[in-house]
Amino acid sequence: MKKYNPQAVESKWQRIWEDEQSFRAKERSDREKFYLLVMFPYPSGRIHMGHVRNYAIGDAIARQKRLLGHEVLQPMGWDAFGMPAENAAISQKKHPKAWTYDNIATMRAELKSMGLAYDWSREFATCDADYAHWEQVLFLKLYEKGLIDRKQSLVNWDPVDQTVLANEQVIDGKGWRSGAVVQRKELSQWFLRITRYADELLAGIDTLPGWPETVRTMQTNWIGKSHGVEFAFAIDGAKSTLPVYTTRPDTIMGVTFCSIAPEHPLATQVAERDPKAQAFIAECQQSGTSEEALERLEKKGFFTGLHAIHPLTNEKIPIFIANFVLMSYGTGAVMAVPAHDQRDFEFARAHEVPIRVVIQPPGVTLDPAAMTEAWTGPGILTASGEFTGLDNETAKKRIAERFEALGIGRATVQYRLRDWGISRQRYWGNPIPFIHCAACGVVPVPVADLPVALPEDILDLIGQPGNPLERHLGWKQVKCPRCGVPAQRETDTMDTFMESSWYFLRYCSPDSSRAPLDAARVNHWMPVDQYVGGVEHAVLHLLYARFFHKALRDVGEVACDEPFTRLLTQGMVRKDTHRCPSHGWRYPHETVERDGQLLCAECEAVIQIGRNEKMSKSKHNVVDPNDLIQGYGADTARVFMLFAAPPEQDLEWSDSGVDGAWRFLNRIWRLVWQIIERAPGVAAARSMPEGEAARALRGKIHETIDKVTRDMVRYQFNTAIAAVMELINAGTLLLNQSVETELSTESAATLRELAETVVVLMNPFAPHITAELWEGALAMPEPLHAARWPEIDPEALVRATLTVVVQINGKLRARITVPAEATPAEQERLAREDVNVQQHLSGMQVVKLVTLPGKLINIVVKPV
RNA sequence: GCCGAGAUGGCGGAACUGGUAGACGCACCAGACUCAAAAUCUGGCGGGUGUGAGCUCGUGUCGGUUCGACUCCGACUCUCGGCACCA
Numbered sequence: 001m002k003k004y005n006p007q008a009v010e011s012k013w014q015r016i017w018e019d020e021q022s023f024r025a026k027e028r029s030d031r032e033k034f035y036l037l038v039m040f041p042y043p044s045g046r047i048h049m050g051h052v053r054n055y056a057i058g059d060a061i062a063r064q065k066r067l068l069g070h071e072v073l074q075p076m077g078w079d080a081f082g083m084p085a086e087n088a089a090i091s092q093k094k095h096p097k098a099w100t101y102d103n104i105a106t107m108r109a110e111l112k113s114m115g116l117a118y119d120w121s122r123e124f125a126t127c128d129a130d131y132a133h134w135e136q137v138l139f140l141k142l143y144e145k146g147l148i149d150r151k152q153s154l155v156n157w158d159p160v161d162q163t164v165l166a167n168e169q170v171i172d173g174k175g176w177r178s179g180a181v182v183q184r185k186e187l188s189q190w191f192l193r194i195t196r197y198a199d200e201l202l203a204g205i206d207t208l209p210g211w212p213e214t215v216r217t218m219q220t221n222w223i224g225k226s227h228g229v230e231f232a233f234a235i236d237g238a239k240s241t242l243p244v245y246t247t248r249p250d251t252i253m254g255v256t257f258c259s260i261a262p263e264h265p266l267a268t269q270v271a272e273r274d275p276k277a278q279a280f281i282a283e284c285q286q287s288g289t290s291e292e293a294l295e296r297l298e299k300k301g302f303f304t305g306l307h308a309i310h311p312l313t314n315e316k317i318p319i320f321i322a323n324f325v326l327m328s329y330g331t332g333a334v335m336a337v338p339a340h341d342q343r344d345f346e347f348a349r350a351h352e353v354p355i356r357v358v359i360q361p362p363g364v365t366l367d368p369a370a371m372t373e374a375w376t377g378p379g380i381l382t383a384s385g386e387f388t389g390l391d392n393e394t395a396k397k398r399i400a401e402r403f404e405a406l407g408i409g410r411a412t413v414q415y416r417l418r419d420w421g422i423s424r425q426r427y428w429g430n431p432i433p434f435i436h437c438a439a440c441g442v443v444p445v446p447v448a449d450l451p452v453a454l455p456e457d458i459l460d461l462i463g464q465p466g467n468p469l470e471r472h473l474g475w476k477q478v479k480c481p482r483c484g485v486p487a488q489r490e491t492d493t494m495d496t497f498m499e500s501s502w503y504f505l506r507y508c509s510p511d512s513s514r515a516p517l518d519a520a521r522v523n524h525w526m527p528v529d530q531y532v533g534g535v536e537h538a539v540l541h542l543l544y545a546r547f548f549h550k551a552l553r554d555v556g557e558v559a560c561d562e563p564f565t566r567l568l569t570q571g572m573v574r575k576d577t578h579r580c581p582s583h584g585w586r587y588p589h590e591t592v593e594r595d596g597q598l599l600c601a602e603c604e605a606v607i608q609i610g611r612n613e614k615m616s617k618s619k620h621n622v623v624d625p626n627d628l629i630q631g632y633g634a635d636t637a638r639v640f641m642l643f644a645a646p647p648e649q650d651l652e653w654s655d656s657g658v659d660g661a662w663r664f665l666n667r668i669w670r671l672v673w674q675i676i677e678r679a680p681g682v683a684a685a686r687s688m689p690e691g692e693a694a695r696a697l698r699g700k701i702h703e704t705i706d707k708v709t710r711d712m713v714r715y716q717f718n719t720a721i722a723a724v725m726e727l728i729n730a731g732t733l734l735l736n737q738s739v740e741t742e743l744s745t746e747s748a749a750t751l752r753e754l755a756e757t758v759v760v761l762m763n764p765f766a767p768h769i770t771a772e773l774w775e776g777a778l779a780m781p782e783p784l785h786a787a788r789w790p791e792i793d794p795e796a797l798v799r800a801t802l803t804v805v806v807q808i809n810g811k812l813r814a815r816i817t818v819p820a821e822a823t824p825a826e827q828e829r830l831a832r833e834d835v836n837v838q839q840h841l842s843g844m845q846v847v848k849l850v851t852l853p854g855k856l857i858n859i860v861v862k863p864v
Numbered sequence: 865g866c867c868g869a870g871a872u873g874g875c876g877g878a879a880c881u882g883g884u885a886g887a888c889g890c891a892c893c894a895g896a897c898u899c900a901a902a903a904u905c906u907g908g909c910g911g912g913u914g915u916g917a918g919c920u921c922g923u924g925u926c927g928g929u930u931c932g933a934c935u936c937c938g939a940c941u942c943u944c945g946g947c948a949c950c951a
Contacts, residue, residue, distance in 0.1 A: 656875095722878075803884085805884050815884070850931050860931045
């Protein structure tokens with residue numbers, strides 16, 4: 001028997017799969033298609049454990065589907081635009097393009113060392129000229145369809161770096177790189193009109209039962225549909241009106257003031273003649289738009305001197321500019337009801353505005369003077385004129401109807417979802433294909449002139465504040481395609497979520513050279529049957545991609561409504577942390593063990609061991625997958641990750657768990673080879689043997705097939721592997737028990753069947769070792785990746801005897817063995833004959849008998 | 865604050881639709897093999913109690929439904945994740 005040498009086995013099979021293109025997906029196939037997609041990586045430099053887990057899960061599913069007879073498409077590519085490439089350009093003086101493609105080369109080799117069943121012929125990077133070109137074409141199609149908009153919007157502005165920051169890049173109200181206090185600024189930005197699809201995106205969630213409940217809830221909340229009423233206040237002494245949106249029309253009689261956003265047009269008007277108002281607005285704009293910044297803000301307001309007229313009472317109520325009102329939601333102005341809205345309550349207390357209770361909760365009487373917080377729950381209307389006495393839900397409808405009748409308002413729907421701003425003032429992204437002309441305005445680049453390629457000579461311009469493209473005059477200055485006068489290119493590039501919004505479509509026809517997509521092939525493979533990736537993309541990527549897909553459907557590029565039929569979100573990879581009081585986070589190799597204590601290798605202080613945090617370089621708790629693969633092999637790495645936890649749960653890293661996976665693969669290797677050596681040339685059993693041991697083993701084989709097959713449907717790889725472990729244990733035991741004697745023919749045949757079964761069942765998890773055993777030890781003529789998943793022999797699952805559990809008053813008292821054909825009555829008789837059962841029955845009277853034939857008997861008794 | 869997920873031995877985790885709690889692995893203990901060690905193979909392994917068959921407690925806490933509850937219902941505690949002035 002050869003020793004198991006994972007390095008030799010793995011490189012051999014990786015070469016064979018590559019040379020023979022074993023995993024190339026064919027459109028022309030009589031097999032049913034299955035499109036398995038794993039989230040493509042950003043080429044940051046090296047793969048990490050999260051990638052390994054993601055791709056091990058995806059590959060297990062893909063390989064099993066192949067064995068089940070599907071034509072599987074499992075592609076791989078690179079999400080290659082993005083800021084890290086520009087940061088690398090600054091720190092290493094290396095061109096973003098060179099940095100990106102070098103990283104891709106490294107990471108491709110790493111992925112190939114995992115032996116994943118990818119169709120590498122479809123690989124591309126999103127920064128490839130080709131991909132960027134077709135994305136621009138799609139962009140213009142959406143523009144023609146009216147789904148793209150250029151409008152003013154408030155952004156986080158870094159005054160030092162002269163650039164827009166995403167919310168995630170604002171830390172404690174300061175720019176993550178410059179440290180400058182972030183400002184709110186109005187800028188012209190490009191938007192995709194995702195809000196037009198809000199309702200369809202919301203309704204579509206109900207058509208996705210194969211998505212995790214958490215993701216569906218998160219998307220629902222993100223879209224944030226709310227029903228309310230929009231109506232306008234008249235403004236005292238002015239012709240203009242103040243439209244507001246409210247979800248609580250039932251509280252209309254409790255309105256004691258109005259608040260408007262600092263950016264509201266009315267606020268701007270007031271500021272024009274009042275420097276104090278201007279100062280207040282400026283103060284509001286100092287703080288960023290991030291949640292953390294807003295959270296800390298106290299409720300501040302500025303009285304405009306203007307009054308609104310209450311539409312039902314004609315009362316004059318003051319209008320304030322308030323720092324907590326958002327211009328981007330509703331109308332940017334709200335009616336304020338301090339008694340029934342917590343923000344308005346706090347504001348009223350601070351600004352001495354009256355509080356008027358109009359909803360009385362059941363059982364209590366609210367006293368405005370004594371209230372410590374607003375009552376936002378249900379109740380009966382009070383002090384509300386003709387609406388008094390109604391319950392507030394009924395009142396919502398009645399009051400909305402009244403507004404419609406008066407012609408001052410109507411029932412409307414609002415969404416939390418905003419249009420998707422895709423402008424980035426960055427170099428390393430896909431250029432937005434437009435030209436600004438003084439005469440013609442914003443002009444799309446003619447399709448024939450596409451692609452707008454990024455200039456290559458940019459390195460010196462990166463690193464200075466602002467967008468490098470803005471300063472590259474040779475690139476920026478062009479002629480207007482419409483009138484021919486000198487004009488400027490749009491210098492914004494697209495958000496990188498654009499690229500990940502259609503890459504799964506491009507995989508279907510990656511060589512399509514006349515159009516972004518080849519409809520026949522795209523509609524053959526789409527939708528993606530199973531998508532696998534991290535939960536961190538639950539909203540942004542997965543929502544953008546759903547929207548983009550629907551938009552492409554509406555311009556005729558794809559047929560289906562939803563891109564991803566099923567979604568599996570895998571948990572994080574976590575590991576314990578080591579922290580030295582003076583040196584901070586430590587890697588295990590930066591510690592020493594002495595007298596049972598873990599000490600810092602540098603200062604010998606006692607290390608604090610923290611539990612289970614997400615692997616990250618900053619916490620010094622990462623494990624490099626390359627070390628793992630080089631040391632134990634990819635198969636061990638994959639089996640460990642799939643066995644240690646179910647895929648959706650977080651996985652705790654464990655060195656000894658890796659050892660366990662390694663030992664298990666060695667046990668398989670040895671058992672299969674021992675079977676071949678002890679029983680050379682024997683064919684696998686195809687029917688039930690006579691001998692008891694062999695019969696039992698064959699039963700176990702088919703039970704295992706059954707268990708693994710069912711577990712694979714639920715993606716419970718951990719229990720599937722556990723079942724194979726049990727089978728290996730049973731096989732090893734039988735083989736060891738007959739070391740001295742010669743194996744009977746039927747035992748040999750059954751063991752041979754076991755070997756073949758185990759190898760196929762394990763192939764999705766450990767593809768290399770199983771391929772090697774299949775060809776080398778078992779000498780099968782067909783390659784394993786073309787083999788079929790084993791079938792269950794129903795006869796092997798038939799038991800001669802059954803174990804029945806006997807309970808008395810629900811407590812386990814005995815386990816009896818009964819013949820399989822025993823009737824329920826006979827089983828009950830046998831149960832009562834058991835010695836221990838009899839002891840518990842003495843002095844008792846049987847009240848009831850619950851029988852699950854062949855499984856359980858519960859005798860309910862009470863004292864005589 | 866709102867929404868969601870979870871809590872089971874020393875550890876990771878099993879238990880499909882209410883029916884044997886702790887599969888499988890790790891760690892540990894013992895035995896076999898060995899001059900010895902490693903590797904391998906075999907057995908043991910929730911707590912208490914008993915010579916033993918067994919008895920008893922036990923799935924975050926408290927209560928309920930049921931012949932029977934890790935599983936269902938109600939209340940609560942803690943942990944993790946998401947959203948957060950959305951009117």
